Amino acid sequence: MSKPALLSLHQALRKSFQGLESNQKVWSDVLAECSPLMVSLGNLAEQWRALSNVQLSNTPLRDFPDLEERLRFKLVQATDTVLCKLNGKMSSLQSVRDSISNQVSAVFQLYEENTDSLDLLTVTERSVTAPSLSDMLEWLQDAERHYREQYPFCSCSHWVGFSFYSGSVFPQVMFRFLRRKTLLQTLRADDLSLLESAPKRWKSFESPSAEDRITDTLCKVSFFIKS
Amino acid sequence: MEGQSGDIAVTSANRKCSAVTGSARKIKDNAADWHNLMMRWEKLNEEGFDVAGNIVNMRLTHSRSDQLLVDESSLPTSASSTLWQPTGGAPELQDECCKLQNVINKMGVVVTKMERLMTSQRAVQDLEEFQFGPEGRKFPLFHSWNTKLFEESSRALLESFCQELKLKQLILQELAHTVTSDLCMVFLSCWLHQPFIPPQTRLMLEALLLETGHRPL
Numbered sequence: 001m002s003k004p005a006l007l008s009l010h011q012a013l014r015k016s017f018q019g020l021e022s023n024q025k026v027w028s029d030v031l032a033e034c035s036p037l038m039v040s041l042g043n044l045a046e047q048w049r050a051l052s053n054v055q056l057s058n059t060p061l062r063d064f065p066d067l068e069e070r071l072r073f074k075l076v077q078a079t080d081t082v083l084c085k086l087n088g089k090m091s092s093l094q095s096v097r098d099s100i101s102n103q104v105s106a107v108f109q110l111y112e113e114n115t116d117s118l119d120l121l122t123v124t125e126r127s128v129t130a131p132s133l134s135d136m137l138e139w140l141q142d143a144e145r146h147y148r149e150q151y152p153f154c155s156c157s158h159w160v161g162f163s164f165y166s167g168s169v170f171p172q173v174m175f176r177f178l179r180r181k182t183l184l185q186t187l188r189a190d191d192l193s194l195l196e197s198a199p200k201r202w203k204s205f206e207s208p209s210a211e212d213r214i215t216d217t218l219c220k221v222s223f224f225i226k227s
Numbered sequence: 228m229e230g231q232s233g234d235i236a237v238t239s240a241n242r243k244c245s246a247v248t249g250s251a252r253k254i255k256d257n258a259a260d261w262h263n264l265m266m267r268w269e270k271l272n273e274e275g276f277d278v279a280g281n282i283v284n285m286r287l288t289h290s291r292s293d294q295l296l297v298d299e300s301s302l303p304t305s306a307s308s309t310l311w312q313p314t315g316g317a318p319e320l321q322d323e324c325c326k327l328q329n330v331i332n333k334m335g336v337v338v339t340k341m342e343r344l345m346t347s348q349r350a351v352q353d354l355e356e357f358q359f360g361p362e363g364r365k366f367p368l369f370h371s372w373n374t375k376l377f378e379e380s381s382r383a384l385l386e387s388f389c390q391e392l393k394l395k396q397l398i399l400q401e402l403a404h405t406v407t408s409d410l411c412m413v414f415l416s417c418w419l420h421q422p423f424i425p426p427q428t429r430l431m432l433e434a435l436l437l438e439t440g441h442r443p444l
Binding site: 046047049051059060070071073075078 | 390400401410416421423425
C-alpha cells in the first residue's frame with residue numbers, strides 16, 4: 001500500500017469533482033439559454049409550414065407578386081440567426097463536455113499508473129468523510145458518460161444543413177453522425193419536418209434523472225472535496 | 228451639439244458637422260428624420276404585431292367553436308343552427324381591429340412624412356442643378372456622396388415603406404375575415420418580418436447617417 005499514491009489520487013479526484021461541479025452549472029446555464037432559442041425555432045417552423053400550405057396566388061396577397069419570395073428570404077434569415085446562436089451554444093456545451101472528459105481521463109490515468117501500489121483494501125476502503133476510491137472513480141465515469149451521451153443532441157446542429165451552415169463546429173462527431181448528415185443533405189424537402197420536430201427532439205434529450213444523479217454524486221463527495 | 232465642438236480636434240468629418248448650412252444642413256436633418264421615422268415605424272410594427280396576434284387568436288378560437296357548431300348542425304336530429312352566435316366576442320374583435328387600424332393610420336402618417344422628406348430631397352437636388360448645372364456641384368457636401376445619391380437612397384427607402392404599408396393595409400382588411408389558420412399565420416409572419424423592408428434598408432440608413440456625420444467614421 002502506498003500512501004503517496006493514494007494522496008495524489010485523492011488530490012486528483014478532488015480537483016475533478018470540483019471541475020464537475022462548476023461544469024455542471026455551466027452546462028445547465030447554457031441549456032437554459034437554449035430553450036428560448038428552441039421556442040423561436042419552433043415558431044419559425046410553424047411559419048414555414050403555414051407558408052408552404054398556402055397558395056398565395058389564391059389569397060388576397062396575390063396583389064404582391066414577389067411577396068412569397070421576399071417572405072421566404074426573411075424567414076431564412078430569421079432561421080439562420082437562431083441556428084447560428086444555437087451553434088454557439090453547442091460549442092459551449094462541447095467545451096464543457098471536453099473539459100469533464102479531460103479531467104476524468106486524467107484521474108483514470110493517474111489511477112492506472114498506480115494500480116500496482118493500490119491493493120483492493122485501499123481502493124475500497126472508505127471513511128466517514130471520504131467515499132472509497134472505487135466508488136468515486138465509478139461516479140466520475142458515470143458523470144462523464146452522461147455528458148458524452150448527451151452529446152448526440154449536438155447532432156441537432158446538423159439541421160443547420162438546412163440553411164447555410166454545415167456542422168463543421170463538431171468535427172469529432174462528424175463521423176458518428178455522418179450518416180444522419182448525409183441523409184439530411186439528400187432529403188432537402190424534408191428539412192421542414194426536421195425543423196418542426198426539432199424542439200420536440202430537443203426536449204427528448206433532456207434527462208433530469210441523470211442530472212439528479214450527478215447532483216447526488218456531488219453531495220456525496222461534498223465533505224471529501226472540502227477536506 | 229454642434230455649438231460645443233470647439234474643443235474637439237477638427238477633422239474633415241466634424242468640421243462639416245459643426246457649421247453646416249444650406250443644402251448640407253437640409254440633407255443632414257433629413258437623414259436624422261429618416262432615422263427617427265424608421266425607429267417610429269419599428270415601434271408601431273411591434274405594437275401592431277401584438278394586436279394582430281390577438282385578432283388571430285380570437286378568430287381562430289371562434290372559428291373552432293363555429294366549426295363544432297357546424298358539425299353539430301350537420302347532424303339531422305339537432306336544430307342547432309340557432310346556436311350559432313356571431314356576436315360572441317365580436318365587440319372585442321371590433322376593438323382589436325380598431326386598434327390595428329389606429330396603428331396603421333399612424334404608420335400612414337410616418338410614410339407621409341417620409342414622402343415629405345423625399346420631396347425636400349428632390350428640391351435640394353433641383354436647387355443644385357439650378358446652381359451648378361446638370362452635373363451638380365464639384366465637391367461633395369459631406370464625405371463622398373454626391374447629392375443625387377441622397378435622393379436615390381431616399382427614394383429606395385420610401386419605396387420600401389410605401390409597399391410595406393400597402394401590405395399592412397391589406398392584412399388589416401383580411402385578417403379578421405380569415406378563418407384558415409395557415410393564412411392567418413402567413414399574415415402574422417408578413418407583419419412580423421416585413422418582407423418589403425429588406426436588410427439593405429437598414430444598411431442604407433446607416434450609410435446615410437455615416438455620410439452625413441451622425442455616426443462617427
